[in-house]
Amino acid sequence: CQAAAQKFSGGIGSKLCDLLPALDGDAKTMNFLQEVVDIMLAYIVESFDRSTKVIDFHYPNELLQRNNWELSDEPETLDDILISCRATLKYAIKTAHPRYFNQLSTGLDMVGLAADWLTSTANTNMFTYEVAPVFVLLEYVTLKKMREIIGWQEGRGDGIFSPGGAISNMYAMLLARYKMFPEVKEKGMSSAPRLVAFTSEHSHFSIKKGAAALGIGTESVICIKADERGKMIPSDLERRIIEAKQKGYVPFFVSATAGTTVYGAFDPLMAIADICKKHDIWMHVDGAWGGSLLMSRKHRWKLNGVERANSMTWNPHKMMAVPLQCSALLVREEGLMQSCNQMQACYLFQQDKQYDLSYDTGDKALQCGRHVDIFKLWLMWRAKGTIGFEAQIDKCLELSEYLYNKIKDREGYEMVFDGKPQHTNVCFWYLPPGVRYLEDKVEKMKRLHKVAPVIKARMMEYGTTMVSYQPQGDKVNFFRMVISNPAATFEDIDFLIEEIERLGQDL
Amino acid sequence: CQAAAQKFSGGIGSKLCDLLPALDGDAKTMNFLQEVVDIMLAYIVESFDRSTKVIDFHYPNELLQRNNWELSDEPETLDDILISCRATLKYAIKTAHPRYFNQLSTGLDMVGLAADWLTSTANTNMFTYEVAPVFVLLEYVTLKKMREIIGWQEGRGDGIFSPGGAISNMYAMLLARYKMFPEVKEKGMSSAPRLVAFTSEHSHFSIKKGAAALGIGTESVICIKADERGKMIPSDLERRIIEAKQKGYVPFFVSATAGTTVYGAFDPLMAIADICKKHDIWMHVDGAWGGSLLMSRKHRWKLNGVERANSMTWNPHKMMAVPLQCSALLVREEGLMQSCNQMQACYLFQQDKQYDLSYDTGDKALQCGRHVDIFKLWLMWRAKGTIGFEAQIDKCLELSEYLYNKIKDREGYEMVFDGKPQHTNVCFWYLPPGVRYLEDKVEKMKRLHKVAPVIKARMMEYGTTMVSYQPQGDKVNFFRMVISNPAATFEDIDFLIEEIERLGQDL
Structure with a gap:
């Protein structure tokens, strides 16, 4: 069996060598996957049952001892693998449980889950149409729909699904900098004057994290006062912009928040848009949490003014309960992401392919490979x-x-x-x-x-x-x-x- | 039904309102998920069958017309959803097919797939032990094992699973900068002298992409000559380092490649480590593609010297055939990632929790939420x-x-x-x-x-x-x-x- 495994299935381990791609591995594989599916189905039913616990809590050292979690040289049996699956779910948090309120992302949508399983099965990468034709098209269709909902004319613009709101916000900051000082791409921050960004004191920490990473520095993120409800005070924003200009700094980025993390506050986007327009500053809306309210005719007024933003972060994995991860950055200007991020690697983005190259979206990303996050949102929609x-x-x-x-x-x-x-x-x-x-x-x-x-x-x-x-x-x-x-x-x-x-x- | 849906399941759509979490939704949910599983199982068997096509290719405009991919206001039926699942797989690339050689990530491991399905079912986030106790522990166990394999004493050090090799490489560059000029975090690049990084002309484009994003600039990435086999020439590296120093620049980062993208070349790590030591420069090894050879007693000599690196990118989703995405950054110095990236958001990383806070790894990440990429690697191992x-x-x-x-x-x-x-x-x-x-x-x-x-x-x-x-x-x-x-x-x-x-x- 070991020899056969080495020959036909790459030595998947002597005890597992009869799973696919082993010859005649179909039945054994079906049985194994079906057993895992049954474990998961039981877990799902349990998760929605209010009589079960949300969490079977153990302290880290205790949990380490409750199971054998070690990795070794030798393979385990398939039965051991099933035991590990059961143990993993036993000690997991039931994030679908109706009484789990701990994070902004909760719940488990059955169609979203099915779509995520299918995504794993397709096991591909978003960089080119060549290797992900359907998913690339679905990303195109969905981003356009989201831009229409924002209110950008005919849904025009650009966008990308990124690995979470923090990265989406970082993309926005990067684009804003590139728009104003494109030479920073080649020459670095020393070719630009001192840039300053503005966000409210209640905003998400990723704005500062992004500034630290991008070489702008956390001290160049100016925290604008929020009112007692947690909303940015526009007059304070304008005052601080003028103050920064007087010091010779260049304001380049305002991140307004639509749905702050703690208070759930919506910054007054219309007033902020007026100020950004007046001072010619990129307006970003961090709607990671609150952006989904655009889907509600009753609540979307809270984001009035978002259509005037240059970019928006919107995480369907939060308020729309799409399985993790699913975060979109939407950008009003077409072509900017491409010129900001492209490096034209010739082994990936060949220019002499047979199809329309505008579908090879990989070079506008910061990442090279990119996980398929679109299908679960699309299928749920x-x-x-x-x-x-x-x-x-x-x-x-x-x-x-x-x-x-x-x-x-x-x-x-x-x-x-x-x-x-x-x-x-x-x-x-x-x-x-x-x-x-x-x-x-x-x-x-x-x-x-x-x-x-x-x-x-x-x-x-x-x-x-x-x-x-x-x-x-x-x-x-x-x-x-x-x-x-x-x-x-x-x-x-x-x-x-x-x-x-x-x-x-x-x- | 619509009213019931609104009350019990959040109006999941009139035609779907009997799936969980609807009351008595168990049977209907099981049937639906089982139908999706059956579609996937058939696809998997087909993927390994050499008599099937690797791809059923259509040009983008044609593919757009072959199915209805549009999103609308009204819900579809469950039957429509199953049709969409079938269509999506019909036009997908069979990345598991034994004759698909297009990318560095190919194949489909049955245990890895089961693990990814289970990850989707657990639907949680890596930021704290509180919400991902098992996965946080498994990441700890696995990173330690990987560091042991690299050869770092007792597996000490740090690390993280990131959304791909490009981001892992960017992390490394960020850490190298922070190590030498920690003030950049607060004060930005204007507080540092002109920094320069070095990598071979055959290295991955993410090194330049990272430099562009971090405000270092692509022109500050100096491309070192490679020999006819694609390996970095150490003497050219040293010459360029000395040259840069003479110009008053500060060399801070050398990215050696273990397994270049096109030639599969391994840079001579031992010689590069000597040079980095002599000039006190952070040595990174981009082993996204070749790092997995460390698992082979026959081939690991090609990475001799990696144990002297300060950091290493290693993507199990490539040569170890773990489902996408699974990329690790390993770091030799403990504590550096935390101090480089932490922003101490008090609503997420509360300091008065009941358990050992060293397991709350979220604040060392660039991301806030982070997808669970560990379980598929761990279970396959x-x-x-x-x-x-x-x-x-x-x-x-x-x-x-x-x-x-x-x-x-x-x-x-x-x-x-x-x-x-x-x-x-x-x-x-x-x-x-x-x-x-x-x-x-x-x-x-x-x-x-x-x-x-x-x-x-x-x-x-x-x-x-x-x-x-x-x-x-x-x-x-x-x-x-x-x-x-x-x-x-x-x-x-x-x-x-x-x-x-x-x-x-x-x-």
């Missing part, structure tokens, strides 16, 4: 239609309004900011009885700061639910509830509140 | 053992030696460089009878330049095989044969040669 995404998004916003109404006047709760949330983010403190009536304000804050971490740790130990918390500015730790899983219901919101009170009552 | 990967790699190299021996003295063939290939790259010209005997050398080269593109286009139209071609320097278009699919056999190599001759005889 086909399955739901735009109205299906809309219904899903509207429902999640309805749930968050329900939560807000439930706790805003409830004893023991305090909202972090006033008024109805604009996105599904509901930020609040829970004050256990032992903290609620403390008169010493310093002591009270000190105690309150510790409440959310303790409740969270208990949630994970019981495994009943998960929700995020963090401090913000001078505000002590508070819960940030977000809802992006269409499986969640009003009852799950009720459960969350009961659970917080149950786990926190003794604090 | 378990299934094959190190010796299984070794057998697979040795076999591919054996096939390429067979090809080399077969054509080196065959009439009508000319090798692009002399001697046995070091990797699986075999670069050659096929001279059809009509070109073979031309006496006018200019005319001969002109005609020869057009041969490979025409044969390639015909291969795609017949769909029988696919192999890459390109010019290089002053050399006209030649075929670059690479083998990374363990399903390939000696007979497939014979077939390729017959096919080239059949399709090219009239040229």
Whole structure:
């Protein structure tokens, strides 16, 4: 068998040598894959079952000991492989569980999942039409549709699916710099004056991360004040732009946020667009989290002005519940990505191919190989239609309004900011009885700061639910509830509140 | 049904509303997913069958018309979704086909595929232990194992799985810059002197792409001469380093290549390490393609000296046939990635969690969310053992030696460089009878330049095989044969040669 394996299947390991591509490996392969599918199907059903735990939590050292995770020289048997699959899912977080609220990406869409399985099976790469004809076309169709929804004329422009919002934002910053100082591509930052970028103090850390990587430096990212709801204050933006110009710096990039990570705030895009136009600055909208509200006739007004942006980040893997990863960067100007990023590697982008080379999109990417992230979004869109995404998004916003109404006047709760949330983010403190009536304000804050971490740790130990918390500015730790899983219901919101009170009552 | 969908499943679309998470959606979901699985299983069996086409090629405009790929407001039925799945696979490239030689990533491993399906099902994100406990541990275990194989003491060091070799190389350049001039993170490139990087003229274009993005500029990437086999010439490297220093530039980064893209050449790492040590420059090894030879006791000598590198890119999705994407950056110094990239976002990397925070690896990444790429590599490693990967790699190299021996003295063939290939790259010209005997050398080269593109286009139209071609320097278009699919056999190599001759005889 080992010899046969070496000859026909590349020595896949003596115990596995009868799987495909081994001769006559069909039946054995079908059986093996079917067993894995059955394990997954059971996991999926369990994930949606509220009587199961969201997480079977163990500390890292303990988890390391609960299974044999080591790699060795010798192969394992197929039965061992199935055991590993079961163990991996046993200790995984059930991110599809209707009571998992921990991240901006939650839920598991069945059509999206099927599409991701198919993507893995096709196992190809986005760089050329030659090796990914269908996926390249679907990316083209989908990006055009997204640009139409943004409101760019006839859906014109450009774009790419990138490995996440942080990279999409970095692309935008790179394009803005190239647009103003194309010579930086060849000559580096020393050929440009000191560039400065602007974003609100509530924006995502990837703006600074991008500036650090691109050689612009984090100190050249100027943080604009946000109002009490977390929205960028346009007058402060303009003031800081003028100030920077007076210092001889060159403002080149404003990143407005549509849906901030913690408060879910939407920056006033129209006012920001006016300022960017006046000062001739690239306007980017980081809609990684909030961009999907464009799919909702009821909520899309929150992004009014986005059509005036030069670029936009929009992550369907968040509010549209597309499986991870699925992040788009949309760009208004055609051709810019290509000239900014192309290196014309002749072994990949041959100019004497038989087909229309405009479909070889690889050279406009920062990456060389690029994972196929489009099919799951495209197939879900086909399955739901735009109205299906809309219904899903509207429902999640309805749930968050329900939560807000439930706790805003409830004893023991305090909202972090006033008024109805604009996105599904509901930020609040829970004050256990032992903290609620403390008169010493310093002591009270000190105690309150510790409440959310303790409740969270208990949630994970019981495994009943998960929700995020963090401090913000001078505000002590508070819960940030977000809802992006269409499986969640009003009852799950009720459960969350009961659970917080149950786990926190003794604090 | 629509109302139920809105209530229970977020309005997944009237025609699909009975899939999970709908109440009692289990059976319908199982049936749907099982139908998709059956479509995929049939595709897999077909992919390994030599009597099927590698590709059913259509020009972009034609392919756009062969199916309805448009997105609309209204949902489709589940039957339509299954039709779309079938159409997508019908027009896909069969990258698992034993006669698909087009890219460095080919083949389809059954255990890797199962693992990728399971990854999609777990649908989580690498940023914290909290949301990906098992995958974070497996990344830790696997990176350590890879560092041990590189030869770093006790497997110490750091690393990350990134979205491809280009990004891994960019990480390395970023780390090298940070190591020498940490202030660039805050103050940008204007706080550093003019930095220069070095790589061979045969290296991957991502080194220049990285330099462009990082604000270093492509002109600051100095291309070192390669010998006739495509290996960097160490004396030229040292000469150019000294020259740069004399100009007042600061050499900060040398990227040696282990397995160049076209020739498969291995730069002389030991000599390069000596030079880097002498001049105190960060040594990176881009082993995206050739790094996997470290798994082979027979071939790992080609990377002798890699243990002296500061960082290494190694893509298991190439020569180890792990499904796309799976690229690792390994770093010798511990802690550097964290300090280089961290932004300490308090809503994600809370410092008051209940578990050991060293497992929250997200802040050392350039990305925020990061796709789970580890499980397929880990599970394949378990299934094959190190010796299984070794057998697979040795076999591919054996096939390429067979090809080399077969054509080196065959009439009508000319090798692009002399001697046995070091990797699986075999670069050659096929001279059809009509070109073979031309006496006018200019005319001969002109005609020869057009041969490979025409044969390639015909291969795609017949769909029988696919192999890459390109010019290089002053050399006209030649075929670059690479083998990374363990399903390939000696007979497939014979077939390729017959096919080239059949399709090219009239040229």
